[in-house]
Amino acid sequence: MNAAAPEPKANMGQPVPRYDAVAKVAGRATYGSDMPLDNPAYAFLVTSAIARGRINGFDLDDAKRVRGVIDIITHENAPDLKESKLFSNGGYAGTTIQPLKSADIAHDGEIVAVVIAESYEAAREAANRVKVSYTAATPSASFDSPGTTKAAAKGQNAQFKEDPQVGDFAKAFDEAEVKVDAAYETPTQHHNPMELFSTSCVWMGDDLVIYEPSQYVYGLKNGVAEQLGIDADKVRVVNPYVGGGFGSRGSMTPRTAIIAGIAKRLNRPIKLVPTRDQGFTIATYRAETRHAIKLGANRDGKLVALRHEGVEVSSRADPYCVGGTKTTTRLYACPNVDSLVSIVRADRNTPGFMRSPPEVPYMFALESAMDELAVKLDMDPIELRRVNDTTNEPIGGKPYTSRSLMGCFDEAAKAFGWSQRSAAPKSMSDGDWLIGYGCAATCYPTQMAPSAARVRLQRDGRTRVEIAGHEIGTGAYTVIAQTAAERLGVPLEQVAVFIGDSDLPPGPVAGGSNSTASTCSAVMMVCDQIRQRMFKAMMPRQSLTDKAKETVGIGRTPTMQAAKSDRTLDLERAFDALGVGVIEEYGEWKPEGAPPDSFKAMHSGHARLVGGAAMKDKIAYAFGAEFVEVRVNRFTHEIRAPRLVGAFAAGRIMNPRTARSQLMGGLIWGMSSALLEATEIDQRTARYVNDNLADYLVPVSADVPGVEVILLSEQDDHINPAGAKGLGELANVGTNAAICNAIYHATGQRIRKLPVRLENIEV
Amino acid sequence: MSGNSSSRLSGFDRRAFMACAAGSALVPMTARAGALDAPAPVAQDPALHVEITLRVNGQDKRLSLDPRTTVLDALREHLKLTGSKKGCDHGQCGACTVLIGERRVVSCLTLALAAEGQEITTIEGLATGDQLHPMQQAFIDNDAFQCGYCTPGQIMSAVACVKEGHASSDADIREYMSGNICRCAAYPNIVAAMKQAAPEITKG
Ligand code: FES
Ligand code: FES
DSSP states (O other): OOTTSOOOOTTBOOOOOOTTHHHHHTTOOOBGGGSOOSSOEEEEEEEOSOSSEEEEEEEOHHHHTSTTEEEEEOTTTOOOOOOOOBGGGTSSBSOOOOTTSSSEEOSTTOEEEEEEESSHHHHHHHHHHOEEEEEEOOOOOSTTSTTOEEEESTTTOTTOOOOOOBSOHHHHHHHOSEEEEEEEEEOOBOOOOSSOOOEEEEEETTEEEEEOOOSOHHHHHHHHHHHHTSOGGGEEEEOSBOSOOTTTTSSBOHHHHHHHHHHHHHTSOEEEOOOHHHHHHHSOOBOOEEEEEEEEEOTTSOEEEEEEEEEEEEESSOOOOOOTHHHHTTSSOOSOEEEEEEEEEESSOOOOOOSSTTHHHHHHHHHHHHHHHHHHHTOOHHHHHHHTOOSBOTTTOOBBSOOOHHHHHHHHHHHHTGGGOOOSTTOOEETTEEEEEEEEEEEEEOEEOOEEEEEEEETTSOEEEEOBOOOSSSOHHHHHHHHHHHHHTOOGGGEEEEOSBTTSSBOOOSOTTOHHHHHHHHHHHHHHHHHHHHHHHHOTTSOOOHHHHHHEEOOSOTTSTTOOOSEEOOHHHHHHHHTOSEEEEEEEEOOTTOOTTHHHHHHTTOOOOEEGGGSSSOBOEEEEEEEEEEEEETTTOOEEEEEEEEEEEOBOBSOHHHHHHHHHHHHHHHHHHHHTOOOOEETTTTEESOOSTTTSOOOOGGGOSEEEEEEOOOOOSSSOTTOBOOOTTTTTSSHHHHHHHHHHHHHSOOOOBSSOOGGGOOO | OEEEOOOBOTTOSHHHHHHHHHHHHHHHHHOOOOOOOSOOSSSSOTTOOEEEEEEETTEEEEEEEOTTOBHHHIIIIISOOOOSOOSOSSSSSOTTEEEETTEEEEGGGSBGGGGTTSEEEOGGGTSBTTBOOHHHHHHHHTTOOSSOSSHHHHHHHHHHHHHHTOOSSHHHHHHHTTTSOOTTOOHHHHHHHHHHHHHHHHHO
8 A cells, every 4th residue: 555545544434546547547537628519619708907897888890800700799799697696695606796797897807708709719819809998997906995895794695694702702801811912814815726617508409518617516507597597407517527626616607607698599519718817707716804813811721712803805796705703713612702704895706615715714813823822821832722622612512523633633743743843933943944833723614415316226236326416526436436335235346426417316516525425425325225125125024123224235245344234135136026127216315404495405506505513402523733844944035834744533534545635635725825825916906917827826746845644533423424524625724824833933923914925034 | 097998818928928929930831821812900810721730649630720729729629639638728737738759748838730740649648558558557546636637737747757857856756747737736646656657667
């Protein structure tokens, strides 16, 4: 075994290679824009040069003269599309700003025209020749721009339900022996998945097929149908592989219905592959945030008061926010808590979910402040977490279903060599390099959503699993295949998995780290339906006790964990007894606490995530601890992060290989959120300046010398049948704080605004 | 502020402009277009296709292409070889990396016309029948990808990197593979995969 395939510990599946590995290394995995189309026309977008104002008119003469141009669509001749509500407010859309609807411009880079041509080259040429005349107004770019408005998040965003509070914060903070009162800031960031925001729309009569990278095919199918005003059964979204999502593809963007409408009118398949820079404004992003944290503690480190105020930027049109106080007010024991989240509206495109939406910015603030508190107390930061560790969250007193936070700290500290750290700032160096060690906690809510699945078993053991899940790089194919193989007791190689198609039984949005828990719980349930049918046929007189349901496996692979059958079934005989050629079962699973309309919502593409802090009498989170070494050059102030070590506990680990990879990628994302990534905004024009992969810094291989992932064994029987907490968004939380804490240790300088650039260091 | 301003042209940064400039310089030398008809206000007329032959994965492919077509778009849109990916179209991400001869090149910045007469190898041409190339197998063994979108480019780049002699240390691999972005950040596994495959490739 190599490092990529860690030996499974208790409550972990096998580290089998990815189901889709050969397709991916052979170039045979077909992403949205890889789908062959019959005689497609090509679309190219023209986007606005102003952030606020109106279009006076177009000069299209030059563009139309480009040979091969078929049509140019503007708001004057665009297909009529209905509006869709914001995803966070019960709709499908990532933005309610609907381009090509009127002459009004709501943000820089809004789609103002679509050129359709016989070739990509002609469409691009003509798009560059479209001339737009505007009347521009002065836009408000961000927090400090004149003309913005600010209001509490509660009441305007349906997903933001509460500003958690308990006790008497003001009094407790006033009386606290040791205090931290600090402000933090995180930047605008763009997901930049490697696959562009393409879409291809093909009509066959009244039926529409959409090939598009999506993290929610049922949401997209229903959303586009709503916008086009057609029956959702007429729309099919297909994407067996998605070239990265990170939250950018969970909600519908305006481009899809626009292209679908044009394709219908022209009666021809249309393929749109937007440019990288257009992706910065035609989809969502992580908005900049500001935080004011107040911590009060006793001399022994026990927290007595905590206040977290967050402010986030959104568009004029939409009240989007991530609102991470639901996590930060519950992480540590503290009797007096206060919080408030507000939204500032500016002339921007609407932001959206980006990998660990609330926790990346909000935990940066809290975990930086905790480090500041540890310094004031002259206490080891790990011990400060230990003193404030808790089995029950402080707001409602609900118990954590399981919580391995300190276990993670201890394991990671050991692997990292934390004991080698000399606590005083600027006390460690190596030649020209100042060395700093830092750590921080991570946590992420355990979330689940209703999911359906269909499983078909043949006489020869071949199994087919169908579920409209999504392979965005998480290993969805692999863990679904493993789950079915284990539950039915058939060999893994016999299992075929079909996902990424809205004609399959509905699965949840691939977001909020709920996919594995939800889809695998559904697959387990449907596999059990098959086992029960066979059991009944073979042993009609046996009562179908729970014990029997548990123990009757099909018994082809006795070594498999689930085939712990005390009575194995002969497959041929079971089929004979049933008198059928194949057994096929469909089932719908919903998590505990799911709202009554869950299954209806599941079919109509409305995500109903439950879990985390919102559970009735318990609270479920995955936890981890992250340690980093930074090196800051005394003279150049160059900052490197040569070592990232994380230990994580997330319930059952379905596959240690895919889990490790995802956590490793997360740690690198976390480092990047501290040291590299920021979308720069021109304050005068409210425009993203570095909207390409050369200027928007994402990590490259040279940025990540050493990453170590430790998986802790953890069992949690109170969350979902699969026992999985989800870990796609766990590892990149807290890393940014750990890096700044390490920079403080290296230099004595506390940095509270991300990203940290060498010009911010004042050694 | 009022009046005319031009629309926001897409992708016109300095790098793209230089690529276009290089492209227009190449066209007159290699294009075999027919005579220009009627005075055209548009300099580059997409109707004026050129006939070229590209040698891809050991096979000659006759194509009639708009002279502005890149190798990447020729592969993807005209030859149905969609293994090579478009991640930026600007030479910034490496997703489109193919081999031209022994060299790794970003096919989005290479005009098809400029690649005529040269051996192009894409991810589809790397395996021998069902037998995966050692680098492909090493990527599987070391889980060197997640979403897989950057993977064809990573693998082509990795093969060339080893042959260039730039895979002798971890630091070397990291430096010489830094033109290939992996947003899923599979980098440590990619380095491990290259270390596994390198000896097999250099001895083969
Ligand atoms: S697509 Fe060619 S380098 Fe990005
Ligand atoms: S595997 Fe997703 S970008 Fe590299």
